[in-house]
Amino acid sequence: MHQHPDRMPPLGLEQLDDGQKAAAQALIDGPRKGVKGPFIPLLRSPQLLDRLQRVGEYIRFDSSLPPRLSEFAMLVVARACTQQFEWFTHVPLALKLGTSSETVEAIRCGRRPDDMNTDETLVYDFTQELLAHRGVCDSTYARTVNRLGERGVVDLTGLIGYFLTVSLVLNVAHTPPETVDGVKALPALPL
Incomplete structure (x- = not known):
């Protein structure tokens, strides 16, 4: 790193x-x-x-989202921003709440995880689509509202926006991560 x-x-x-x-x-x-x-x-x-x-x-x-899904979404945003501080902070929390180490490693390497459960897949797809296109299509929106409700969609969108803001602040400031044993740093990904 x-x-x-x-x-x-x-x-x-x-x-x-x-x-x-x-x-x-x-x-x-x-x-x-x-x-x-x-x-x-x-x-x-x-x-x-x-x-x-x-x-x-x-x-x-206090969000309406289950903590496991919140932590999972934070990993996806941290990867998108190559934000080491947030990555090192949230990997142990996501693992503790049940995200598999295989899923974490796939996200770390910039790959779509193969072993996500239904809720993780929903959050992953919503987060990736929102980050890539600054919005989501009707089918992604409908699936997410069906599973999380309108409050959940707003809370997930707010989480993504909040962690994007925090990640950008950390990236500009070059705030060093507090490394955690057993957690691998995010590699740089090609643009």
């Missing part, structure tokens, strides 16, 4: 203005329990951080 220098490293407490301190404290007091990952560069814009982290908190902890 090629490592670029971190463009926006963690800020010291003495460097934070009042808005940044309040945003950091909200993260510390919330379910994340700290300022890490995308929130390190986002701390440069505390109002954006505050608003995004509230969306992310909903997406991660």
Whole structure:
């Protein structure tokens, strides 16, 4: 894994203005329990951080989607963005919730997994189509609404958009991943 220098490293407490301190404290007091990952560069814009982290908190902890499908979708977005931090964060969670290691490896390598269950296939197809075309066709929409409901479609779309935003922030900032033993880094894929 090629490592670029971190463009926006963690800020010291003495460097934070009042808005940044309040945003950091909200993260510390919330379910994340700290300022890490995308929130390190986002701390440069505390109002954006505050608003995004509230969306992310909903997406991660209160969405209508089952956690297994949320984590699975996060892997697909992380792969699409070659986003190492999000990949290393969400692979162990996806595996713990039942995504197979074969599916994870196929996604890592940029291949369509062969062993997805019905719900994973639905989420994979919806996510890939949305990322590729900025929308989904009528049949994909109908299948997804039939299985997840309209709220599920909106929550899945919001999850994809949120993790796309977070991944782009991390990519621009060159935020290094917190590597996890046994999790392979994402290889660069040809454009």
